[in-house]
Amino acid sequence: MTILVIAEHDNAALKAATLNTVAAATKIGDDVHVLIAGHNAQSAADAAAKVAGVAKVLLADGQQLAEGLAENVEATVLNIAKNYSHVLAPATAYGKNIAPRIAAKLDVAQISDITAVIDAATFERPIYAGNAIATVQSRDPIKIITVRTTAFDPVSAESGGASVEKIEAASDAGISQFVSREVTKLDRPELTSANIIVSGGRGLGSGENYAKVLEPLADQLGAAMGASRAAVDAGYVPNDYQIGQTGKIVAPQLYFAVGISGAIQHLAGMKDSKVIVAINKDEEAPIFSVADYGLVGDLFEHVPSLVHELNEHR
Known part of the structure; x- marks a missing residue:
């Protein structure tokens, strides 16, 4: 065999x-x-x-x-x-x-x-x-x-x-041709192979908030950045950030889900992560069913506070 x-x-x-x-x-x-x-x-x-x-x-x-x-x-x-x-x-x-x-x-x-x-x-x-x-x-x-x-x-x-x-390589099939490729250059780890991922959802409210709230946390952790489909559909980030059944499947050592409710489509793409941390103001959010650590509260207060604590202990 x-x-x-x-x-x-x-x-x-x-x-x-x-x-x-x-x-x-x-x-x-x-x-x-x-x-x-x-x-x-x-x-x-x-x-x-x-x-x-x-x-x-x-x-x-x-x-x-x-x-x-x-x-x-x-x-x-x-x-x-x-x-x-x-x-x-x-x-x-x-x-x-x-x-x-x-x-x-x-x-x-x-x-x-x-x-x-x-x-x-x-x-x-x-x-x-x-x-x-x-x-x-x-x-x-x-x-x-x-x-x-x-x-x-x-x-x-x-x-x-x-x-x-x-x-021997097979001859050209002649039914398709390569035209061009646009490659996104990232200063962060590649999403599908990152050890740590910071991911945001619709709860962030806007693309500006996504960047302002999550980028400092990702910088502190050396993490890749991802998003739920809702955040992508709302235009907060490009669709290559999307994690879920119709996005990327990931399983990092540490996954932060910030402002993500935990729709089944998103859970399918990240629930195999080794440690999941969820921050959401809705204590009934499905994301808490898969989270190892959950924080119920205002992400706009708790994420900056977490960044500050991480910075203090560097």
Whole structure:
């Protein structure tokens, strides 16, 4: 039984989600291969070779793979898919774009967003916004799986010693093209990999309040900043801040939920955080049902007070 992990990378380095996906793969079997599909991506392949649990790295290098266009990555995977019992990708925008195409071409059912491996054919995945866990079993000859990265601790990025084998990249599918990419540059940690997240909701009242109240707290903690869908819809922050079922799924060591009521959609994206701190004036707010620590009161008083205390004890 050999498992293929489709790595997410930027041609120079691996994205953190790849390490979590490899962790899931090692729970299925011992023979784990990682595919690096890119252009001038030898550095990413060398990084993948150092990942714990990886037996072999396959490097498909071609100009048509430079920007990770799903149609071209899919075609490259299909060339080698018959050699594998399982094909795994992270349940990120990248993985969710590629995996369904592969499953459709192979005429198998995709198993999405797994959170646990029972055995090589049986997996757990959340349904109903995480309020129930489904146990699913597949008899397909090749199992196409996306992995909820927050459910698996990442493997070590430095303790492996796999070989790198170059394979042929599929030709350009010719049905899509890369036009441009606008990358947001952040001075803060990336939201999906941050150890601490400070997140705000509609209770902040405005984008100005979001910045004035939460940024000092995030600065003190070295935290990433997130938001509920309500705050995003109200225009307080851009939608790449959104945490929840239709936003980013996070599981930091510490999560601050400020002025967030705790709608089911938001809880689905953050309830796996190790420690949750909620500040809300409504003592009946659902967020307190998942919080490890809750403070009922006016966030405009308590957050600045917390920032002051943190500053005093630095």
